[in-house]
Structures are given as C-alpha cells and as structure tokens.
C-alpha cells in the first residue's frame with residue numbers, strides 16, 4: 001500500500017546515495033522531494049514539516065562515518081526518523097501488545113460504521129485464541145442493527161469463537177454487563193465488546209459508547225479506522241480519543257491502494273499507537289504493527305540502513321579497542337575519563353547501566369543516593385571541560401590555583417574538583433591493573 005510513497009522516497013534518496021560528497025543544496029533538494037512525497041501520501045502538513053526539520057537537524061550535526069557516504073548517512077537518519085514517527089517515543093516494538101492479563105479482560109471495539117470494526121473484532125478474537133490460547137467471548141452491542149448482531153454471530157461460528165446469546169430489547173450497557181457477567185461465570189479470559197457504529201461521529205453515538213465504557217471499564221479501547229480515508233482517519237481518531245479515550249488504533253484496508261498517510265500521521269497527531277493493521281477480508285488478515293518493519297518497507301533501503309548500523313558498531317568497537325590499548329600501556333588521562341563518562345551517559349547513566357544487570361536495581365538506587373547519577377556525570381564533564389588541554393593530559397600538575405580556576409570555570413567548588421581527581425586516580429589505578437592482566441583483566445580484578 002505504500003508503493004507510490006516508497007517509489008518517490010527512494011527516488012529522492014537514491015540521488016544522494018549515488019554521490020560521493022554532498023552539498024547543503026543537494027540535501028535540501030532531496031528533503032524537499034521527501035516532503036512533497038509525504039504530503040502526496042496524505043501525511044498531515046505539521047507532521048511532514050516536523051519530520052523534515054528533525055532530519056535536517058540530525059543531518060547537520062552528524063559526523064559522517066568513514067566507511068559510508070554522506071548520502072547513506074542521510075538515508076539512515078530518514079529511516080530512524082520514520083521509525084520514530086510511526087512508533088512514538090518509548091513504544092519500541094511493543095506497540096501491539098494488549099494489556100489483557102487480568103481475566104476477564106475487556107476489549108472495547110469502537111469506530112465508525114463500515115470501518116471494519118466487526119470484522120476486526122472477530123479477527124482479533126481469533127488471533128487471541130490461536131496464538132495466545134485465550135478463551136474469548138464476543139458480544140455485539142449494536143442494538144439498532146440486528147444485522148450487525150447476526151454478522152458477529154456468524155463470524156463467531158466461522159472462527160469457533162463464542163458469542164453472547166442475543167436477547168432482544170436490551171440496551172448496549174445492559175448487554176455489556178451481561179457479557180462481563182457471563183465471562184466471569186464461565187471463565188473466559190477476554191470479552192470483546194463490539195459497539196455500534198455510525199456513518200459519522202454524532203453526539204448520541206459518543207454518549208452511548210461512553211456509557212458502555214463506564215459500565216465495562218475496558219482494559220483496552222481499540223479504535224478501528226479505515227486506512228484508506230487518510231487524514232480523515234486521523235481526525236476520527238482525535239475525536240474518539242478526545243471524547244472516549246482510546247488505548248490504540250487498528251487501521252483496516254491496508255491491503256488497498258490508499259496512500260498510507262493515515263499510518264504515518266496517526267501516532268504523531270493522536271499520540272496513540274497503531275496496534276494492528278487489517279490487510280484483507282479473510283479472518284487471518286490481521287497483522288501486528290511494527291514500526292521498524294513498516295519503515296523498512298516504505299523506504300525499501302534496508303541494505304543501506306544496515307550498512308550504516310554496522311559502520312556505527314565498528315566505530316564503537318574501534319574506540320573500545322583504542323581505549324583498551326591505552327590502558328594496557330598504563331595510560332588513563334582526563335580525556336579517557338571523559339570518554340568513559342560519555343559512554344555512561346549514552347547508556348542512560350548509572351541507572352541505565354545498572355538496570356541492564358539483573359538484581360542491581362537496589363544498588364543503583366543506593367548509588368543514586370550517594371550522588372552517582374546523571375547530574376553528577378554532567379558536573380564531572382563540566383569540570384573536565386574547564387581544564388586546559390595540558391591539564392587534561394597531565395592531571396598531576398593540578399595544584400591549588402589551577403583547581404580554583406577550574407572550579408570557577410565549571411561553576412562548582414574546589415572540593416568537587418578534588419573529588420573528580422580522586423575518582424580519576426582510583427580509575428587510573430584500576431585500569432593499570434586491568435591492563436597488566438590483559439584480556440581476562442576484569443575477571444581477575446573481581447577475584448582479588
């Protein structure tokens with residue numbers, strides 16, 4: 001479905017990757033083409049603008065790695081930005097995970113009529129049954145359209161999912177309550193409530209859905225929107241989220257020849273993750289939404305992206321090896337300390353490093369209490385920053401007057417400078433020992 005967008009983007013970016021050196025004008029031209037391609041794919045204007053700005057900012061500040069061309073670097077930046085646009089911060093690859101651990105968990109399906117809500121409810125129920133081995137009960141709350149209730153019952157039969165027996169005359173809230181009761185009594189893991197849709201958003205519909213939401217307190221409220229409707233889909237999502245509050249979006253008809261803008265702007269505009277995409281009418285045509293994969297499919301430049309990633313890894317590797325060699329020679333000056341601190345910062349400070357080690361949470365907190373945290377790292381970097389080049393290379397020359405100057409320069413106290421010097425000495429000693437011990441150094445050190 002992203003075919004024409006994909007073609008235009010790769011057209012614009014290929015011009016860059018073909019060149020050895022790039023001028024600012026080259027990049028500007030390519031990004032203008034990227035912007036037009038996004039707008040033509042029906043991405044909303046503010047989202048497209050922000051996207052281009054982010055890419056520009058990152059491209060300007062970015063050092064080009066030796067083994068890749070500047071153009072390849074730009075492709076990688078565009079790719080990363082696209083993933084960020086599709087996934088939002090902190091989504092990771094877990095956008096599709098549903099919070100349905102406490103049985104019976106309730107999933108409320110909301111959306112306009114014709115969006116594919118009922119079909120999606122059945123697809124999702126089937127998926128939960130087959131992949132996650134959940135017992136699912138479905139119920140239609142569409143009291144005005146008996147055909148919709150029948151449709152869900154039929155889909156239930158086809159997929160082997162139980163549906164709540166239809167009782168004429170009950171309102172939506174009563175049906176929702178009955179469904180939850182039934183789920184509790186019969187030990188279902190998940191109840192899916194398929195609410196009534198309308199052709200467009202109206203107050204009555206929203207009031208009914210809100211009443212159901214209050215009665216059922218759903219674990220997930222999934223909005224089903226037609227991906228073919230582009231920016232309208234995004235407006236619908238904003239509306240439902242404002243009035244009902246949604247936890248995620250399912251985009252349907254992503255098998256069609258829509259332009260894809262809905263998928264691209266949804267996260268940025270609504271702040272809500274796309275959890276699944278519908279890719280056909282059949283019951284198995286539902287996919288988890290993975291930002292990485294979708295960005296990869298749109299750009300179609302996976303080779304270049306992994307090339308740059310490898311180059312980045314190699315640089316880090318080379319830096320680590322260079323440091324190791326210095327340590328083996330017994331060298332560890334303030335520049336080395338600074339790159340160690342930078343590494344720590346990159347890994348999310350002390351907390352970040354500690355959280356990667358099982359069982360270290362408590363120790364990290366204790367160290368945090370002792371002041372070994374991001375703030376302290378920043379202060380230490382400020383102190384090193386205020387040293388002259390010579391002082392950084394030979395910290396031994398730091399006597400009282402120099403220390404005072406450095407403290408003033410970094411806006412800190414002399415005792416802070418002393419603390420850093422002490423830490424440097426301890427680390428230098430440790431590095432010397434590790435260096436002497438060669439590769440098995442760390443283990444040897446811990447065994448002592």
Ligand code: GDP
Nearest residue numbers: 113114115116117118119252253278279280281
């Ligand atoms: P509702 O009114 O929102 O409940 O919509 P339905 O579930 O009845 O779906 C309306 C039509 O869209 C049906 O013919 C479905 O088969 C079709 N449909 C739903 N999802 C998809 C999809 O992902 N791709 C395609 N091609 N058709 C879909």
